[in-house]
Amino acid sequence: MFSSRDAFENDACPVADDLLGQMYRANPNGLSLLVANVASDDRARLALFCYKRSHLHALALAIASSCSERDLIYFGGRVGSTLYALSREPARTTAASHSHRKPITLSTKPLASFAPIVDEFDDEDVSDAVTV
Structure with a gap:
């Protein structure tokens, strides 16, 4: 039996990139039709x-x-066992999985108002700048 570490060290995709994309x-x-054509080990x-790729989690x-x-246990060890259990759980809807979050609200008021910057020179600063 492979350990979880062995399964994750081999980072090669077991199917062609085109098939993975499909x-x-x-x-x-x-x-389900595409998966049925792949050997059980693969x-x-x-x-x-x-x-192990977050963007492919649902596909996994x-x-x-x-x-x-x-x-799954043979090729993934504990990770394979966990994946098997997760794949047998009832599907959660997106709304149900995010229901514990507070809704996001956006302000309709301006963030801050600032007085315009007026850059005035002192006579002293101008005379110093000219002599330098």
Whole structure:
């Protein structure tokens, strides 16, 4: 069995870049068709590859949902086990996951008003500047 460290040290994507791009852009139905054509070992490694990249986290969960727990643990150790558990949780909506945050409000008033800067020279400063 690989350790989690071994799984994350190998940073090569197990599928072609074109296929990864298609998966990233696919809708949920199209993604399941694309994933079905990938071998189970490569699928588990791909789920782990995507999981460590925040912008591919949702894709990792979708791919991991089609993997066996055994494959994910074999290739990812504890991370694979965690990924398996996360992929089996019910989907959270975006609104539900951010409901604990306070709403952002923007001010409609000017931030500050400043008096214009008037730059006046003293006669002394002008005479010093001319003699220098």
